[in-house]
Amino acid sequence: MIGTTDLAKEFWEKGRSESCPIYDMHGHMGTWGAIYFPRGNAVQMIGTMDECGVKLLVFSHHHALMSPDIGNRPSIEAVHQYPDRLRAYCVINPNYPDLAAADLANFEQHKDVFVGFKFLPDYHKVAITDPRYRPALDYASQNRLLVLMHTWGGSPYDGAEQVRQLAERYPDVRFLLGHSCHGDWNAAVLLAHDFPNLYLELTAVFDDRGAIEKFAAEAGSERMLFGTDLPWFDPHHAVGVLLSAHLSDEDIHNICHRNAVKLLAPFLKAL
Amino acid sequence: MVYFDCNAFMGRPARREIYPPAPGAADILAEMDYCGVEKALVWHAAQLDASPKAGNDLLIEAIQLHPRLYGCLAALPNQAKEFPPFDDLLESMSRGRIVAIRAFPLDHHFFLNRVAMGWWIEPMVSHRIPLFLSVEHGCDWAIVYSLLEEFPDLVCVICDHGCWGEDRRFRPLIERYPHVYIDTSNYLLDGGIEAFVSDYGPDRMLYGSGFPRCHFGGMMLAIQHARISEIARTAIAGGNLERIIQEVRA
Numbered sequence: 001m002i003g004t005t006d007l008a009k010e011f012w013e014k015g016r017s018e019s020c021p022i023y024d025m026h027g028h029m030g031t032w033g034a035i036y037f038p039r040g041n042a043v044q045m046i047g048t049m050d051e052c053g054v055k056l057l058v059f060s061h062h063h064a065l066m067s068p069d070i071g072n073r074p075s076i077e078a079v080h081q082y083p084d085r086l087r088a089y090c091v092i093n094p095n096y097p098d099l100a101a102a103d104l105a106n107f108e109q110h111k112d113v114f115v116g117f118k119f120l121p122d123y124h125k126v127a128i129t130d131p132r133y134r135p136a137l138d139y140a141s142q143n144r145l146l147v148l149m150h151t152w153g154g155s156p157y158d159g160a161e162q163v164r165q166l167a168e169r170y171p172d173v174r175f176l177l178g179h180s181c182h183g184d185w186n187a188a189v190l191l192a193h194d195f196p197n198l199y200l201e202l203t204a205v206f207d208d209r210g211a212i213e214k215f216a217a218e219a220g221s222e223r224m225l226f227g228t229d230l231p232w233f234d235p236h237h238a239v240g241v242l243l244s245a246h247l248s249d250e251d252i253h254n255i256c257h258r259n260a261v262k263l264l265a266p267f268l269k270a271l
Numbered sequence: 272m273v274y275f276d277c278n279a280f281m282g283r284p285a286r287r288e289i290y291p292p293a294p295g296a297a298d299i300l301a302e303m304d305y306c307g308v309e310k311a312l313v314w315h316a317a318q319l320d321a322s323p324k325a326g327n328d329l330l331i332e333a334i335q336l337h338p339r340l341y342g343c344l345a346a347l348p349n350q351a352k353e354f355p356p357f358d359d360l361l362e363s364m365s366r367g368r369i370v371a372i373r374a375f376p377l378d379h380h381f382f383l384n385r386v387a388m389g390w391w392i393e394p395m396v397s398h399r400i401p402l403f404l405s406v407e408h409g410c411d412w413a414i415v416y417s418l419l420e421e422f423p424d425l426v427c428v429i430c431d432h433g434c435w436g437e438d439r440r441f442r443p444l445i446e447r448y449p450h451v452y453i454d455t456s457n458y459l460l461d462g463g464i465e466a467f468v469s470d471y472g473p474d475r476m477l478y479g480s481g482f483p484r485c486h487f488g489g490m491m492l493a494i495q496h497a498r499i500s501e502i503a504r505t506a507i508a509g510g511n512l513e514r515i516i517q518e519v520r521a
Contacts, residue, residue, distance in 0.1 A: 001307050002488035015496035035435050036438045036439060038461070039461050207485055208290065208484070209290040232461065233459040233460070234461040239492055246305070
């Protein structure tokens with residue numbers, strides 16, 4: 001068994017916890033050429049979520065991220081298939097402003113699906129400070145939506161400095177820093193200190209021992225969100241890391257569900 | 272269920288990253304106790320960062336009094352007579368819980384092939400001494416592929432193969448070479464363990480944490496709740512490593 005508490009015992013023995021459900025705030029779905037996924041479709045992902053006690057996954061389909069010709073349709077279909085288990089981020093690809101404008105126009109029709117937007121600047125090669133994101137950011141600000149951004153330490157597209165500029169400009173947007181400016185851990189903590197509308201999302205942070213502990217100690221677990229890139233990373237691995245990291249049960253509850261429930265409350269009235 | 276970690280290291284790396292190092296045996300054992308890891312096969316940061324000889328000496332001394340820790344020595348070419356002969360290694364192995372070898376050919380500027388290292392690898396094959404290669408620390412996939420082409424019967428454990436689900440890189444090796452294994456450190460791929468066991472059985476995968484860079488418990492919980500049989504789980508958790516060690520020929 002990892003750790004010493006009753007919560008740790010429950011996760012170790014059952015692989016999930018009744019008292020500590022998981023809201024995974026950073027997922028994907030479907031195939032992607034760069035990696036083999038044994039469990040990449042919605043049915044398989046729901047199976048994983050059941051085993052790990054993941055109550056809800058908020059995701060963006062790989063095809064929405066990487067094929068503007070396909071767009072957000074697969075995300076919408078998956079949420080309609082599993083409305084009690086899935087919500088989606090509407091992907092904005094700033095390289096195609098006309099398509100982005102259409103996605104924005106359609107957002108209203110899919111309020112049962114989307115909780116906000118997903119930006120992938122390192123891959124789309126457009127900095128988050130670029131004006132082409134503004135229509136989506138303005139819309140997110142007016143509607144107090146979530147914006148999950150891929151962020152990576154040192155990146156000219158979505159590094160800490162770019163995040164800072166955006167957070168200053170849009171105080172009403174809830175920014176989720178996907179990967180928490182990976183590697184630039186001090187800057188991530190500083191951003192969390194300076195901007196109450198900004199959260200540290202933990203996908204790919206779980207495999208760097210010391211980062212979770214640093215965030216909990218210096219930014220506070222109230223600002224941390226569970227995420228796995230599912231179907232990339234096994235949620236059991238992430239939970240095993242939380243149990244290994246000498247966190248309090250209160251911290252683990254905050255990270256796994258409390259913070260997410262607060263953020264998602266406006267969008268999940270039915271749940 | 273006994274967890275026997277095949278991939279942990281001790282010592283202070285020359286460069287600091289976010290993770291707290293485990294300077295000595297007591298540090299690594301304390302975390303093993305917290306996470307329920309019974310035993311670990313460890314290497315020493317000085318083997319990579321300083322020199323294999325200096326690191327080997329530190330490692331042997333550090334684990335001497337701790338029967339839960341097993342040692343992995345580092346190797347170098349010997350053409351310049353800068354490294355002890357292979358027979359000295361065998362003597363070290365017979366003296367105390369030294370059960371495997373590592374090599375860091377990229378960092379240590381040598382070719383891991385028959386020309387440079389045949390004098391070492393040939394007896395490793397005949398003695399069935401496992402060679403651990405990390406594609407994160409001092410080695411890469413191209414080296415692993417060419418080495419195994421030259422030494423198809425080498426017992427080789429490929430470690431730290433990254434979080435991008437490297438199945439396309441390691442599965443061809445698993446299929447071609449019967450003594451190739453992979454460890455689990457950073458094999459975070461959802462469903463990866465189950466898919467691997469379904470295709471190749473449970474005997475070719477070893478629990479490895481990557482500690483202290485990674486936590487002991489991440490892949491433990493993944494293994495503990497993987498959709499595989501208890502026999503398979505026991506093998507991956509520690510049984511396979513026990514078997515590999517037992518098969519080393521004196």
